[in-house]
Amino acid sequence: MTLTLIIIAMAIVTYLPRVLPVFIMDHLQFPGWVNKWLKAIPYAALGALIVPGIFTVEPGAPIVGIIGGLVAAVIAYFRGHIMIVIIAAIATAFIIQRF
Amino acid sequence: MREEQLKEIHPPTYSEDYWHGLKLAVPVILGYLPIAISFGVLAVQTGISFFHALLMSMTVYAGASQFMALNMLAIGTAGLEIVLATFILNVRHFVMSISLFSNLQHIPKRWQTLLAQGITDESFALASLRQKELGSQPSAAIYLGIFSGAFGMWVIGTGIGAFIGNIVPEALSDSMGIALYALFIGLLVPAIRAYWKIGIIAAGSAGLSWFFSIYLSEGWAIVLATVFGSLIGVWVLEEEEK
Numbered sequence: 085m086t087l088t089l090i091i092i093a094m095a096i097v098t099y100l101p102r103v104l105p106v107f108i109m110d111h112l113q114f115p116g117w118v119n120k121w122l123k124a125i126p127y128a129a130l131g132a133l134i135v136p137g138i139f140t141v142e143p144g145a146p147i148v149g150i151i152g153g154l155v156a157a158v159i160a161y162f163r164g165h166i167m168i169v170i171i172a173a174i175a176t177a178f179i180i181q182r183f
Numbered sequence: 184m185r186e187e188q189l190k191e192i193h194p195p196t197y198s199e200d201y202w203h204g205l206k207l208a209v210p211v212i213l214g215y216l217p218i219a220i221s222f223g224v225l226a227v228q229t230g231i232s233f234f235h236a237l238l239m240s241m242t243v244y245a246g247a248s249q250f251m252a253l254n255m256l257a258i259g260t261a262g263l264e265i266v267l268a269t270f271i272l273n274v275r276h277f278v279m280s281i282s283l284f285s286n287l288q289h290i291p292k293r294w295q296t297l298l299a300q301g302i303t304d305e306s307f308a309l310a311s312l313r314q315k316e317l318g319s320q321p322s323a324a325i326y327l328g329i330f331s332g333a334f335g336m337w338v339i340g341t342g343i344g345a346f347i348g349n350i351v352p353e354a355l356s357d358s359m360g361i362a363l364y365a366l367f368i369g370l371l372v373p374a375i376r377a378y379w380k381i382g383i384i385a386a387g388s389a390g391l392s393w394f395f396s397i398y399l400s401e402g403w404a405i406v407l408a409t410v411f412g413s414l415i416g417v418w419v420l421e422e423e424e425k
Contacts, residue, residue: 087235090262094252095242097270101277103299105284106292117417122278124384124416125409126247126304129272130371131385132392132408133251137401138364140258149361156365160372167217173365178358 142181152177197324204328207313211305211329215336221362222249223344224351229253233345240341244334245303247370248272250363255402257360264402271409279307286314287326294323301330380419388412 114122134153141149156173164172195203219240226236231253239249248269255265279302284295310317310329317325375382392408399407 087231087256088238090252090265091235091239091242093262093266094239094248094269097266098243098245098248098273098276099300101270101274102280102302103296104277105280106295106299109281109284109288119278120417120420121413122275123420124381124413125271125275127371127374127381127384128388128413128416129247129251129405129409130367131388132405132412133254134364134367134371134385135389136393136396137254137258138361141360141364149364152361153364153368156361156368157372160369161376163373164369166214166366166369169369170217170221170362170365173361173368174358177361181358 141177148177148180151180195322197322200322200324201328204325204330205332206328207316207325208306208309208329208332211309211333212336214305215333216340218246218366219337219340220344220347221366222246222253223341223346224348225250225253225344225362226341227345227348228351229257231256233342236341236345237338240338243269244300244337245269245273245276246337247367250366251405254363255405258401260400260402264400264406268402268406268409271406275304276302276307279304283307283310287321287323289320290323290326294327298323298326298330301326301334303333306330306333383419384412384415387415 138149138153139146141152152173155176156169159169159172160166222240223236226239227233231239239252243249243252251268251272252265255268280299283302284299287295287298290298306329310326371381371385375385388408389412391412392404395404395407
């Protein structure tokens with residue numbers, strides 16, 4: 085599959101959930117548990133994306149990802165702006181790789 | 184009060200409504216710029232062309248899944264897994280769309296289908312929070328203002344990032360692989376801080392993802408961990424009050 089095709093397919097599967105309610109609104113009622121499931125999906129996705137991927141940021145040196153991730157988490161916890169979180173993690177990884 | 188009276192004499196035109204929407208969207212527009220630039224830089228450094236980076240931001244227009252796609256492309260994941268993971272990650276927009284369009288039934292369907300493309304976590308949150316301010320029968324133009332402003336900045340930022348992506352020094356770009364994870368952490372940690380049970384869902388999914396990755400490719404591990412990890416939410420989350 086070429087990248088263009090992948091992107092078009094991604095666009096279609098992203099647009100469908102956005103647009104379907106326009107047409108099926110009138111006859112739709114979810115049970116409570118489905119609502120909770122849907123609500124949890126973004127957080128589950130983030131968790132699944134971070135681990136184990138972060139261990140392979142620097143091939144063969146999982147410590148780079150772990151320390152960089154911890155720095156990001158601490159700054160995010162103390163309400164640092166998302167850009168500061170990102171820049172600090174990059175700087176941390178940059179510094180660790182010098183040693 | 185004065186404004187109310189003015190509205191009666193002179194109902195806002197579509198172009199006034201559009202500008203009103205655009206002004207409302209300023210916080211989201213500003214917030215999107217740095218993240219879109221990061222996406223552009225990372226895309227080019229992952230080996231994706233300027234054209235493909237822009238195409239993705241214009242047609243997919245979903246931050247988390249675009250970063251996820253970069254990540255999966257970087258580790259050599261097959262296309263089908265990327266598309267499936269994108270779908271699973273964005274099913275949540277279904278719920279937002281239901282919520283949004285339940286208040287916009289007076290707008291013609293053809294406008295609704297256009298507005299639907301503009302639904303993101305941030306623009307939806309903004310549109311929902313400002314619902315009272317928009318009145319009982321807001322025009323399509325005001326939503327077009329909100330959504331097109333955020334969308335425009337996302338595309339422009341991607342272009343800037345993809346343009347400078349190749350001139351970012353190599354010593355720095357070696358360390359930039361972590362930017363993606365920092366973004367994920369930066370999105371997740373404040374959510375956990377606001378509601379700790381979200382942490383159970385994320386930690387459970389992270390554990391599942393690690394477990395599945397031992398036996399499966401990383402792409403499928405992410406997809407399966409997201410589907411099953413989010414089921415934890417059925418038990419730990421409280422019902423929303425209607």
